[in-house]
């Protein structure tokens with residue numbers, strides 16, 4: 001096989017070599033701590049950069065900068081059309097830097113350069129432009145009321161949507177650039193200021209995005225970035241009294257802790273959390289479509305996708321055919337570094353996460369589960385896990401109940417659709433699900449019975465800026481995307497006028 005590994009762009013090398021501080025008030029500043037957090041290339045385990053480990057004092061600096069920018073009106077009180085124009089310019093600038101941002105993303109996160117270009121940057125541009133457009137569509141209502149006092153008085157009520165204030169955006173490591181923009185863009189479209197904390201594992205692209213925001217004309221203090229650990233920097237940010245809203249994407253246990261802390265001050269919270277997403281394959285489904293759709297649904301970004309299909313329930317008459325098809329597909333996957341555009345499976349994000357996924361597989365093996373794996377990674381120092389099918393695992397195995405977040409998918413034989421529905425819903429999670437059938441009757445009958453925020457039919461993992469996304473049950477609270485997205489970043493004020 002020829003070596004197709006991309007050469008790293010000069011601008012990316014220079015960015016990696018920089019001494020990264022915090023991005024506050026439209027400029028770089030030093031953290032008050034000396035400790036650094038290493039950033040590794042998952043493909044070979046080598047350190048490629050480092051970032052600051054901000055403490056509560058640094059966080060307070062960033063929040064105060066955001067608060068000052070908000071109360072000054074420099075952004076919130078601009079004409080909506082001006083905010084929209086600047087946000088669209090920001091998207092154009094990001095588009096011009098697609099290759100640089102995609103390489104940076106692949107080098108810190110491990111994902112394929114193809115996914116980084118098309119999905120991480122390409123789809124993010126769609127979201128950025130969609131959300132920029134919402135800036136000029138913020139509306140209230142005019143309401144007639146029935147207030148009888150004093151006799152003869154007349155009243156007119158209208159509602160206004162006002163920006164909520166300083167937003168804290170907490171981002172995970174699986175799509176660092178895209179998920180950061182899922183927080184920055186609605187916050188800024190609504191007129192808020194934001195402090196973003198990326199994952200300590202993947203902080204680099206967000207820092208570069210902050211620089212580009214300033215270049216696009218977003219005023220100082222409106223978009224700030226602090227880097228650091230979750231328990232220190234992240235906790236200090238979500239609990240800061242000047243933060244009006246927390247937008248969190250990450251694991252369910254951390255999300256619950258943030259919700260508990262937010263309850264003390266009734267800080268507004270949106271939670272986009274984990275999933276253990278089922279796919280239900282009925283016996284009339286098209287096998288080829290199922291294999292193509294669920295290979296992508298299960299192995300995109302090495303399964304490190306909150307919406308990934310990780311439990312596939314297959315009706316008995318087509319179970320053996322599909323297992324054979326999945327086995328062939330998994331064994332044909334090429335495994336290699338994300339910078340090799342031909343590699344279909346890439347390393348996991350970190351050695352800790354690789355070890356966590358490996359522990360799930362070791363546990364399953366020790367309990368005699370049948371595993372079918374594809375190729376291993378080419379570099380023993382890289383954080384690779386081979387793509388793996390788990391054949392008919394016991395319901396009580398850890399990997400059948402918990403979110404593995406790796407290239408591992410369970411194939412489970414069921415007698416009929418009723419058993420599939422019961423097992424699919426038997427989880428604390430409820431993020432996404434898919435149903436595979438050629439019967440319109442079955443699709444219409446079963447989709448309302450699946451407990452998930454998004455249910456796909458004959459596809460999986462497709463998301464869109466205009467399609468609300470979020471979780472049932474312990475997969476979250478609130479919805480991102482869609483025409484009502486900015487509601488979560490505004491307060492509704494009723495104005496009652498006597499005339």
Ligand code: NAD
Pocket residue numbers: 170171172173174175179197198199200228229230231233234235236238249250251252254255257258272273274275305306307403405431471475476
């Ligand atoms: P995580 O919960 O460990 O960390 C997420 C972020 O929270 C990181 O920036 C981390 O530093 C920070 N954090 C950790 N402890 C904190 C605390 N006490 N206070 C404040 N911040 C804290 O999640 P992860 O491992 O980075 O990401 C994987 C998880 O994210 C998976 O569970 C996945 O399903 C979920 N996810 C959900 C969605 C969605 O839209 N529902 C999207 C992507 C990822």
